[in-house]
Amino acid sequence: MSTIEMERSPPAKYRLRVIDCDIHPAMTSWTEVHPYLEKRWIEHLSVYGSHLRHAFSEALSHPRMSPDAARIDAYPDEGGPPGSSLELMRKQHLDPNGVQVGMLIPLRWNPGSQRNLDFGAALTRAMNTWQVERWVKQEARLRASVLVAQEDTEAAVAEIDARGGDPNFTQILILPRTDEPLGRRRYWPIYEAAVRNNLPITIHVGGTNGHPSTGGGWPSYYMEEHHAVAQTMQAVLTSLVFEGVFERFPKLRVVIMEGGLGWIPSLSARMDKHWSRLRSEVPHLKRPPSEYVRENVWFSTQPMEEPGSAAELIDLFDRIGWDRLLFSTDYPHWDFDDPRYAFKANLSEAQRDQLLYANSSKFYGLG
Amino acid sequence: MARHIVATVDEIAPGQRRVVSVNGREIGIFNVDGEYFAVGNRCPHEGASLCKGRVVGLVEASEPGAYQYSRRGELIRCPWHGWEFDLRTGKSWCEPDRTKVRSYELKVEPGGALVEGELRAETFPVSIEKQYIVVEV
Numbered sequence: 154m155s156t157i158e159m160e161r162s163p164p165a166k167y168r169l170r171v172i173d174c175d176i177h178p179a180m181t182s183w184t185e186v187h188p189y190l191e192k193r194w195i196e197h198l199s200v201y202g203s204h205l206r207h208a209f210s211e212a213l214s215h216p217r218m219s220p221d222a223a224r225i226d227a228y229p230d231e232g233g234p235p236g237s238s239l240e241l242m243r244k245q246h247l248d249p250n251g252v253q254v255g256m257l258i259p260l261r262w263n264p265g266s267q268r269n270l271d272f273g274a275a276l277t278r279a280m281n282t283w284q285v286e287r288w289v290k291q292e293a294r295l296r297a298s299v300l301v302a303q304e305d306t307e308a309a310v311a312e313i314d315a316r317g318g319d320p321n322f323t324q325i326l327i328l329p330r331t332d333e334p335l336g337r338r339r340y341w342p343i344y345e346a347a348v349r350n351n352l353p354i355t356i357h358v359g360g361t362n363g364h365p366s367t368g369g370g371w372p373s374y375y376m377e378e379h380h381a382v383a384q385t386m387q388a389v390l391t392s393l394v395f396e397g398v399f400e401r402f403p404k405l406r407v408v409i410m411e412g413g414l415g416w417i418p419s420l421s422a423r424m425d426k427h428w429s430r431l432r433s434e435v436p437h438l439k440r441p442p443s444e445y446v447r448e449n450v451w452f453s454t455q456p457m458e459e460p461g462s463a464a465e466l467i468d469l470f471d472r473i474g475w476d477r478l479l480f481s482t483d484y485p486h487w488d489f490d491d492p493r494y495a496f497k498a499n500l501s502e503a504q505r506d507q508l509l510y511a512n513s514s515k516f517y518g519l520g
Numbered sequence: 521m522a523r524h525i526v527a528t529v530d531e532i533a534p535g536q537r538r539v540v541s542v543n544g545r546e547i548g549i550f551n552v553d554g555e556y557f558a559v560g561n562r563c564p565h566e567g568a569s570l571c572k573g574r575v576v577g578l579v580e581a582s583e584p585g586a587y588q589y590s591r592r593g594e595l596i597r598c599p600w601h602g603w604e605f606d607l608r609t610g611k612s613w614c615e616p617d618r619t620k621v622r623s624y625e626l627k628v629e630p631g632g633a634l635v636e637g638e639l640r641a642e643t644f645p646v647s648i649e650k651q652y653i654v655v656e657v
C-alpha cells in the first residue's frame with residue numbers, strides 16, 4: 154500500500170460541475186421567520202415555545218461529534234450558527250466546489266414533528282417562504298425544499314399544492330422518524346400530492362417522534378446513533394415497499410437522503426427472497442420488491458461509503474444502479490463530502506459527471 | 521531543500537499554532553508545551569484546512585469502562601471528519617499505514633546564528649537576541 158500524502162493543490166484537472174442535493178441552511182435567530190408567521194403563532198411561540206416529541210425542543214436527539222453537527226471551520230466570522238451566512242456558504246462551498254445548483258434542507262425546529270399540529274403547519278408555511286426570501290432570491294444557485302407537517306396530512310397536501318408550481322422548490326422534505334412508518338396509508342395523500350405536482354419525496358435523516366433512535370433502544374454512543382441512520386432508512390424503505398405505496402403510486406419518486414449506500418443491495422435481495430416465500434401476506438405487491446426500489450427510489454451519496462478497495466465501491470454502484478445516485482455534500486455538517494475526494498475510486502470523466510451532476514440534473518428536471 | 525525562517529518563538533505560545541506560507545505551501549507550526557512541530561495544512565482525507573482543527577490528546581482504553589488520557593496536545597483533529605494526526609510524525613490514527621500529512625523538519629535557532637549564517641538574505645527581519653523557528657522545505 155502506498156502512502157497518501159496530500160499537501161499541494163488538488164489534482165483537479167476536470168472542471169467541477171456539481172449539483173448538491175443536501176445543504177443545510179440555518180437561521181441566525183429564529184426571529185428570521187417572524188415576518189412569515191401569523192401574529193397568533195409568533196405569540197404562541199413566545200408563550201408556549203416549540204413542542205416536540207422529546208425533551209429540550211432545541212436539542213438534538215443525541216449530542217453530535219461536533220457542536221451543531223458542523224464542520225468547525227463553518228462558523229461565520231460575524232457570528233451565528235454554521236449555515237447561516239450566505240456569504241460564507243458561497244466562499245466556502247458554492248464557489249470552490251463548482252456547485253451549479255444547491256438544494257436547501259432545513260432541519261432545525263422540525264415543523265413536521267410539532268405536537269401542536271396547527272403550529273407545525275404554520276411553521277412549514279413560514280419556513281418555506283423563508284427559504285425563498287432569505288436564500289433562493291439572494292442566490293440563483295439555491296433551491297428550496299417543501300417542508301410539510303406530515304402528521305397533519307391535510308395541511309401537508311395543501312402546502313404541497315401551494316408550492317407545487319413554484320420552480321424555487323425542487324423536492325418535498327420529510328424526516329423519517331415519523332409517528333408511524335412512512336408506508337402507512339395515513340401518509341398516502343402526501344404521495345398523491347407529490348405525484349400530482351411532479352415533485353419527489355426526499356426522506357432525509359432526522360425527526361423527533363420520541364421513539365428510540367435505534368430498534369434496540371437509545372444508544373450510549375454517538376457512533377451508534379450515527380449508524381442508526383441506515384436502520385431507519387431500511388425500515389422506511391421496507392414500509393414503503395410492503396405497504397404497497399409504489400404499487401399505488403407508480404410515478405412516485407423517493408430520494409433516500411443521507412442514509413448510506415452499502416445496505417441497499419442486501420436489503421433488496423432480502424426483500425425479494427422473503428417476498429417469494431411470503432407473498433400471500435402482501436398480495437398487493439405485483440413485482441419483486443427490488444424492482445420497486447430500482448424504479449422508484451434514488452439515493453444521495455453522502456456520507457459516502459469508503460471501503461478499503463475502490464473495486465468494492467464500483468461494485469456497489471453497479472448493484473444500486475449508477476443512474477440512481479444523486480450527489481450531496483451535507484454542507485456545513487461535519488461529515489461533509491468534498492466533491493473532489495468523496496469517490497475513492499478512479500472514475501472516468503463521464504462517470505464522475507454522471508454522479509456529480511447529470512443524474513440530478515435529469516432527476517430534478519434542471520437541465 | 522531550503523531552510524526558511526517562519527516565526528519567532530514568542531509569536532506562538534504553548535498550545536497555540538500559526539499557519540505560514542512557504543513557497544506557496546501552507547504549513548502549520550504548533551507549539552506543544554515548548555516543543556515545536558510543523559505539518560502541512562491540507563488534510564490527506566478530503567482536503568480540509570487541517571490546522572483549523574482542535575488540538576487534542578490520545579484517549580485509549582485497556583478495557584471497557586477504563587481509560588487513559590495521554591499525549592495532551594500532540595494530536596490535531598481535522599475540522600471536517602475528525603481524523604486525528606500525530607503532530608510528531610504526521611501519521612493518521614485512522615489509517616496509520618496508508619495516510620499521513622506531510623510533516624516538516626523544524627529547528628529553533630538563535631538569531632545570532634541565523635544572522636551569521638546562510639539565512640541572512642531572508643526577508644524576515646532577524647535580530648540577534650531572539651530565538652527563531654526555522655523550517656526545512
Ligand code: FES
Nearest residue numbers: 563565566598601
Ligand atoms: S478532510 Fe480531514 S478528516 Fe476528512
